[in-house]
Amino acid sequence: MNTRVALLKCEEYNADVILDVMRESLALCGGNDALNVTGKKILLKPNVLFDSDVSKAVTTHPEFLRAAIRLMKELGASEIYAGDSPGFQKPGFRAKRCGLSDVCLEEGVTWYDFSHGTVLRNSPEYRMVNQFMVSDIVDKVDLIISLPKLKTHQLMYFTGAIKNQFGLIPGLSKSPYHMMFPGRHSFAQMLVDLHTAVKPAFAFMDAIVSMEGPGPGSGFPRQTGLLLASSNLLALDITACRIIGYDPDIIPVNKDAIDRGIWLESSSDPEVLGLSVSDVKIHNFKKISLTGNPSQLIEFLTPRFLKKLEIALSPRPVFIENTCIRCGQCVKICPADALKLEGMILIDYEKCIRCFCCHEVCPEDAIKVKRSPFTKGVM
Ligand code: SF4
Ligand code: SF4
Numbered sequence: 001m002n003t004r005v006a007l008l009k010c011e012e013y014n015a016d017v018i019l020d021v022m023r024e025s026l027a028l029c030g031g032n033d034a035l036n037v038t039g040k041k042i043l044l045k046p047n048v049l050f051d052s053d054v055s056k057a058v059t060t061h062p063e064f065l066r067a068a069i070r071l072m073k074e075l076g077a078s079e080i081y082a083g084d085s086p087g088f089q090k091p092g093f094r095a096k097r098c099g100l101s102d103v104c105l106e107e108g109v110t111w112y113d114f115s116h117g118t119v120l121r122n123s124p125e126y127r128m129v130n131q132f133m134v135s136d137i138v139d140k141v142d143l144i145i146s147l148p149k150l151k152t153h154q155l156m157y158f159t160g161a162i163k164n165q166f167g168l169i170p171g172l173s174k175s176p177y178h179m180m181f182p183g184r185h186s187f188a189q190m191l192v193d194l195h196t197a198v199k200p201a202f203a204f205m206d207a208i209v210s211m212e213g214p215g216p217g218s219g220f221p222r223q224t225g226l227l228l229a230s231s232n233l234l235a236l237d238i239t240a241c242r243i244i245g246y247d248p249d250i251i252p253v254n255k256d257a258i259d260r261g262i263w264l265e266s267s268s269d270p271e272v273l274g275l276s277v278s279d280v281k282i283h284n285f286k287k288i289s290l291t292g293n294p295s296q297l298i299e300f301l302t303p304r305f306l307k308k309l310e311i312a313l314s315p316r317p318v319f320i321e322n323t324c325i326r327c328g329q330c331v332k333i334c335p336a337d338a339l340k341l342e343g344m345i346l347i348d349y350e351k352c353i354r355c356f357c358c359h360e361v362c363p364e365d366a367i368k369v370k371r372s373p374f375t376k377g378v379m
Contacts, residue, residue, distance in 0.1 A: 008274045010227040018067035025229035028273040034231040035202045038076040040142040048084035051097040057221035062099035064206040069107045083112035089171035091115040125196040134168040146203040152215035154356040161203035161233035175335035178355040188252030212286040217360045234263040235270035244285040319345040323366035330358035
């Protein structure tokens, strides 16, 4: 089990600078032993939550993708694709506004349309899911390389290398997973199942400008000046959590992944090379508060009415009428059919499962996550 994580300074979105840091990070991780792409078909998977201006730090930066493409060419990849599928995606989605598809064009690489799915069937390693519908690019490539952005996440607290694979599920096909796994712990288990299914080979994390506050779509850009890399995506995520001041053991995805014993046996296993976490730790990074976190025991053992009560007491989406442009994207993505657009957005809080997909896709920051009026919980 390779537990190495390269942690290096990288202060600017300049493809030449990033490429140098990527080369160094790969060497620290073990070079060819950690990632051998010679003659292979590669998918580079950036994080495109939605197609947003790059200054907002919602997506992996296009210059980060450019550097990764150049590295793959240098290492002898035979074919290179890049792509992602936001929750609300039309067929032929191009990631134009954020600049990712233009970089592909300039570098002679295919930006792949994730509209068409293929089914990954049951595996003994899955805990929650019988099969996944993922983009058919998964069948066409030999290796997937994840290019996550370091961000906070209203539902999962943190989104990094493992969570990034959720974008392999085409567009609105993601919604049923929110309905089937409405709690943080069950949703995390599903994400770890998906991770075992698609087996990304490596990750380079864009932590040059990260997102703090109410991520993953409406948070604030924060210059963090770092690049992380590893063939062990769990080790990378744990390291990133430590840098921004989360105890990695209480982040649901990390917790479930550690429990499986496949990638690490404990959160203290990652071997961090280059800089140390203490060198770069950000003490005032604005995180999602863990107060009011639905307990895992409750999630599994409590009767239905208590689960409903728990949801009622959870933070909830609140719609800002003056900011809303009535685009209807939140209505279309809502897996619980809790929203209506009737002159303004109307929400049925009894139906709402607090997945915050609406918050993720809103292009105008017209949805705030606020604590329940019955509790002093999160936020
Ligand atoms: S209203 Fe928003 S948070 Fe509630 S279920 Fe729908 S998408 Fe999820
Ligand atoms: S709340 Fe946001 S996503 Fe929903 S209709 Fe208004 S602007 Fe669009």
